[in-house]
Amino acid sequence: HSVLTQPPSASGTPGQRVTISCSGSSSNIGSNPVYWYQHIPGSAPQLLISRNNQRPSGVPDRFSGSQSGTSASLAISGLRSEDEADYFCATWDDSLNSRVFGVGTKLTVL
């Protein structure tokens, strides 16, 4: 099982705001920054959010990230059909001395 817990699925209609959660522990999210990636099957994952809440150049401001305690979340506002993808969180775990991931959340735009 994945060290970081994400809901397996999420959905919304165009224009809506959707939030995806990522829950961990004190040794991972509680101690290290969280990164969010978008993965469209058949292509390489793309970094969406760096260090909890920073958007790399080129990422629309519709995407935002936050972190509090041992949880993090990714918010997507103004949902668009091209946002349909898998989203996963990642961080470092100090106890496991490993990079850890969430299982990924499949976002469906209805």
Place this chain on the structure above:
Amino acid sequence: QVHLQQWGAGLLKPSETLSLTCAVNLGSFSGYYWSWLRQPPGKGLEWIGEINDSGNTYFNPSLKSRLIMSLDTSKNEFSLTLSSVTAADTAFYYCARLQGPLTVAGLRYFDYWGQGSLVTVSS
């Protein structure tokens, strides 16, 4: 634009050795960690390990005993070897580059990925 191209055997029998190589089209290996990850069908990503051009490595403890990672700066390639495979090693395998400080693992993130390749272990 950095491009990672990976290759290796796609079908293995139990107890055989998995070998994958990833070539980087431009730039230097210096200043980065280079990583392997995998994703079993229907499951989440699993980090396998990472290596830099000084030979420093971080390995997933659950795979460490079967794992070798190497890097050839003359060819701009890095490789993964995983011995004694079982069906549990069946997965899509990805190579990727890690961006960020060499001294703090938690501040590195993946910025470029290979295309991924399916490795199936079956008798």
